[in-house]
Amino acid sequence: MAVKEDDPVTGKQTTGHDWNGIKELDTPVPRVVIFFLIVTALFSTVYWILMPAWPLGVTYTRGLLGIDQQTSVENALIRGAIQREDWEREIATLPYDEIEARPELMQIVKESGNTLFGDNCAACHGLDGSGRVGYPDLTSGRWLWGGDPETVEETLRVGINSSHPEGRFAQMPAFGDGMLDRTEIAAVVSYIRSNAEGIDDLGELDAQGVEDGYELYAMNCAACHGEDARGNRELGAPDLLDAHWLYGSDRTDLFQTISNGRAGHMPQWEDRLSLVQRRILALYVGSLSPAERLEALDVE
Amino acid sequence: MIAQLTRNERHNALIILGVVGLAGAALGLAGRNDLLGYHGLLIVLFSAMVALPVIRALDAPEPTLDREDEYYDDPIRVGVILTMIWAVFGMFVGVWVAALLAWPELTFTDQAWASFGRLRPAHTTGVIFGFGGNALIATSFHVLQRTSRARLAGQVTPWFVLIGYNLFCLLAVTGYFLGITQSKEYAEPEWYADLWLVIVWVTYFVLYLRTLARRKEPHIYVANWYFLAFIVVVAILHIVNGLAVPISWGSAKSYTIYSGVQDAMTQWWYGHNAVAFFLTAGFLGMLYYYLPKRAERPIFSYRLSIISFWGITFMYMWAGSHHLHYTALPHWVQTLGMTFSVMLLVPSWASAGNALLTLNGAWHKVRDDATLRFMMIAAVFYGITTFEGSFLAIRAVNSLSHYTDWTIGHVHAGALGWVAMITFGSIYTFVPSLWGRERMYSNTLVEVHFWCALIGTLIYVFAMWNSGIIQGLMWRTYNDSGTLTYSFLESLVAMHPYYIARTLGGLLFFIGAVVGTYNIYMTIRGTTAPRAAAGDVPVGRPLAPGE
Numbered sequence: 001m002a003v004k005e006d007d008p009v010t011g012k013q014t015t016g017h018d019w020n021g022i023k024e025l026d027t028p029v030p031r032v033v034i035f036f037l038i039v040t041a042l043f044s045t046v047y048w049i050l051m052p053a054w055p056l057g058v059t060y061t062r063g064l065l066g067i068d069q070q071t072s073v074e075n076a077l078i079r080g081a082i083q084r085e086d087w088e089r090e091i092a093t094l095p096y097d098e099i100e101a102r103p104e105l106m107q108i109v110k111e112s113g114n115t116l117f118g119d120n121c122a123a124c125h126g127l128d129g130s131g132r133v134g135y136p137d138l139t140s141g142r143w144l145w146g147g148d149p150e151t152v153e154e155t156l157r158v159g160i161n162s163s164h165p166e167g168r169f170a171q172m173p174a175f176g177d178g179m180l181d182r183t184e185i186a187a188v189v190s191y192i193r194s195n196a197e198g199i200d201d202l203g204e205l206d207a208q209g210v211e212d213g214y215e216l217y218a219m220n221c222a223a224c225h226g227e228d229a230r231g232n233r234e235l236g237a238p239d240l241l242d243a244h245w246l247y248g249s250d251r252t253d254l255f256q257t258i259s260n261g262r263a264g265h266m267p268q269w270e271d272r273l274s275l276v277q278r279r280i281l282a283l284y285v286g287s288l289s290p291a292e293r294l295e296a297l298d299v300e
Numbered sequence: 301m302i303a304q305l306t307r308n309e310r311h312n313a314l315i316i317l318g319v320v321g322l323a324g325a326a327l328g329l330a331g332r333n334d335l336l337g338y339h340g341l342l343i344v345l346f347s348a349m350v351a352l353p354v355i356r357a358l359d360a361p362e363p364t365l366d367r368e369d370e371y372y373d374d375p376i377r378v379g380v381i382l383t384m385i386w387a388v389f390g391m392f393v394g395v396w397v398a399a400l401l402a403w404p405e406l407t408f409t410d411q412a413w414a415s416f417g418r419l420r421p422a423h424t425t426g427v428i429f430g431f432g433g434n435a436l437i438a439t440s441f442h443v444l445q446r447t448s449r450a451r452l453a454g455q456v457t458p459w460f461v462l463i464g465y466n467l468f469c470l471l472a473v474t475g476y477f478l479g480i481t482q483s484k485e486y487a488e489p490e491w492y493a494d495l496w497l498v499i500v501w502v503t504y505f506v507l508y509l510r511t512l513a514r515r516k517e518p519h520i521y522v523a524n525w526y527f528l529a530f531i532v533v534v535a536i537l538h539i540v541n542g543l544a545v546p547i548s549w550g551s552a553k554s555y556t557i558y559s560g561v562q563d564a565m566t567q568w569w570y571g572h573n574a575v576a577f578f579l580t581a582g583f584l585g586m587l588y589y590y591l592p593k594r595a596e597r598p599i600f601s602y603r604l605s606i607i608s609f610w611g612i613t614f615m616y617m618w619a620g621s622h623h624l625h626y627t628a629l630p631h632w633v634q635t636l637g638m639t640f641s642v643m644l645l646v647p648s649w650a651s652a653g654n655a656l657l658t659l660n661g662a663w664h665k666v667r668d669d670a671t672l673r674f675m676m677i678a679a680v681f682y683g684i685t686t687f688e689g690s691f692l693a694i695r696a697v698n699s700l701s702h703y704t705d706w707t708i709g710h711v712h713a714g715a716l717g718w719v720a721m722i723t724f725g726s727i728y729t730f731v732p733s734l735w736g737r738e739r740m741y742s743n744t745l746v747e748v749h750f751w752c753a754l755i756g757t758l759i760y761v762f763a764m765w766n767s768g769i770i771q772g773l774m775w776r777t778y779n780d781s782g783t784l785t786y787s788f789l790e791s792l793v794a795m796h797p798y799y800i801a802r803t804l805g806g807l808l809f810f811i812g813a814v815v816g817t818y819n820i821y822m823t824i825r826g827t828t829a830p831r832a833a834a835g836d837v838p839v840g841r842p843l844a845p846g847e
């Protein structure tokens with residue numbers, strides 16, 4: 001027979017069992033435990049009565065409130081669509097200058113453009129749009145194809161070197177493949193470096209063959225990059241004399257660009273983003289580079 | 301160790317190892333053009349490595365006849381050592397993946413094995429199955445014998461269970477690095493490893509039952525119910541969720557027999573009950589033995605232990621669908637998962653309360669003794685985590701927390717605060733007596749370990765709570781115009797400081813585990829105390845009159 005003992009600390013009796021020195025008190029289940037068991041069971045029962053809950057063969061109890069997650073989500077989507085309906089129609093149809101003249105629409109462009117840009121573009125162009133090697137800086141005010149909303153909208157729609165049948169095509173040919181030899185490429189590099197803005201690490205090499213470089217440039221490159229090397233937006237050929245570089249401006253970078261060629265890949269968004277979203281982004285991208293907007297105003 | 305086995309048993313052990321080795325060779329041959337080939341080879345090498353000491357000691361003197369009068373502690377000792385090795389490995393990888401989340405550029409090679417996706421399951425399997433599983437096997441053998449006053453029912457079987465289980469863990473973790481996975485969370489190992497685990501686990505179950513049947517105590521102590529529930533339910537979960545068809549006998553790849561939402565439901569019925577029966581029931585078994593033992597206090601309420609046990613066992617089974625709120629899973633299944641999760645709070649808190657109230661009359665010991673403090677804090681974290689769990693299971697709350705770091709915070713409040721702390725407390729309680737030492741090599745180091753673990757856990761959990769709630773809010777904030785306010789990237793940027801904090805908290809926890817391992821190592825190396833401080837009632841002591 002088990003011997004029950006009194007526990008001096010609690011004043012309770014043990015059950016009399018002993019497992020390697022471990023004993024148990026015979027304390028009754030505290031009232032609060034029973035209380036909360038009942039409360040949670042009641043809560044559950046009420047919840048089961050109100051909501052879809054128990055299976056009944058091929059169907060289930062639907063609940064008095066008639067709530068169902070599928071209809072809830074469909075309704076939420078409809079409510080959201082209604083909330084966006086008016087301004088979405090305006091952004092989709094109004095000309096860009098009219099949208100820009102409407103502060104309340106531009107506020108929406110700013111807010112949702114920021115999110116759209118973060119979710120779709122920032123992985124390549126950076127969260128603030130300033131780009132990195134191979135991915136253009138969209139805040140510099142210097143453009144390959146152009147920074148006005150219409151042009152950006154088209155760039156977004158079809159992409160660059162993308163899978164879109166109407167895609168923009170921009171290929172810097174590989175002149176190292178038999179068109180120019182190493183000395184000739186080095187000479188063109190010298191020509192570019194000694195004329196470009198903002199290059200402050202000019203060395204001895206850069207002084208060699210600048211004249212030849214100019215000749216070679218005029219023959220091989222001007223067709224795309226322009227006589228003055230200021231680029232050509234028709235072809236997406238960058239300005240070679242400004243201080244902004246897609247692939248870098250030191251001698252090795254330039255040598256590689258000219259010798260091996262370049263073709264950046266910008267995805268097409270026609271299949272991924274709606275027209276409204278692309279138009280928001282077109283305006284948003286424009287707003288990243290205030291310089292371009294000012295320039296455009298000056299011209300007029 | 302081998303000296304405890306008779307010559308016959310040594311032969312049996314070799315036969316088993318031979319069969320396993322041959323099965324490995326067969327797998328290796330069948331899968332020689334597949335990743336499976338590596339695992340076949342691994343099994344052969346593993347069997348050979350285990351066979352080596354047995355062959356060496358084949359002719360060593362046989363044990364004396366009265367070994368039946370002693371508890372069988374050799375497998376437990378090895379189990380404790382394996383527990384600590386897996387702890388260090390698993391937590392090291394944990395710190396590594398935590399650092400990768402804060403600084404992805406730390407991925408130091410473009411080799412696939414070093415990528416986050418392969419390291420992460422190596423962490424989860426390393427800590428849950430390697431560390432947690434070995435701790436459960438070791439402590440269950442210890443508790444079972446002491447509370448039954450019987451030696452384990454088998455001489456080779458306990459070794460088979462322990463070593464076989466570790467072979468499973470090894471196959472799992474090496475598999476991830478190789479790129480072998482079923483892609484089911486916590487059930488990643490492929491079909492052959494799964495089959496092997498079934499054999500090991502059923503053996504474990506039979507061993508447990510046979511030992512219980514030999515017990516000399518009239519009643520079964522509650523810790524054993526928990527261990528039994530752990531063993532039985534994990535077997536069921538593992539078998540049902542693991543049903544899969546290999547694409548051929550020579551391929552590591554298999555496909556699960558479930559598809560679509562049925563697959564998701566089976567997986568999370570498994571996943572949640574793995575938390576319930578692996579990471580909760582088994583560790584409650586530890587709590588119910590080592591806490592009263594260390595505190596030298598009777599369990600607060602026998603009746604409370606009973607209703608908690610049945611409450612937990614019954615209600616957990618329904619709760620899995622709370623992992624699939626707002627998904628293709630029918631609404632009614634979600635309702636059931638949510639409501640049973642809410643009711644589950646009561647038996648969970650009853651267990652935590654029972655543990656804390658047991659400490660009445662021993663609080664001065666909690667203050668002075670870091671080992672007991674480990675177990676006290678574990679009970680507190682058990683309470684916090686189960687409250688949080690029931691809260692997160694409510695659909696409306698889940699719509700904020702799901703897919704965020706809040707889940708990771710919740711997991712680690714449980715994993716670090718509850719699972720790891722109760723394990724360390726238990727191990728510190730029985731390591732000295734297991735090796736016949738008077739006490740741990742250094743109590744100061746236990747204290748150091750305790751504070752590293754506690755501070756590490758708090759930093760980790762608070763960082764993830766913050767980060768998770770911020771994430772959840774950022775993802776659901778709308779502008780007046782009805783578009784989302786934040787991009788996903790902005791939420792990542794907001795997470796960065798918390799990911800750094802988590803890495804530091806985890807590092808602290810890991811350092812604690814290393815200190816603990818060193819302390820245990822030094823204790824084992826120390827000298828035997830003249831009178832082993834076990835204080836265990838010997839096996840088969842005749843019942844005293846009146847018992």
Ligand code: HEM
Pocket residue numbers: 391392394395396397398399401420423424427428432707708711712715716719720802803805806807809810
């Ligand atoms: C050194 C301490 C530890 C560190 C630094 C750590 C770190 C991590 C990290 C970084 C993740 C991935 C989180 C994510 O993907 O966002 C993770 C996941 C996980 N860890 Fe740990 N961990 C530690 C200890 C533990 C322990 C001791 C356990 C269990 C006994 C554990 C169980 C888990 C589980 C279950 C997950 C998966 C959670 C989920 O998928 O929701 N961890 N851990």
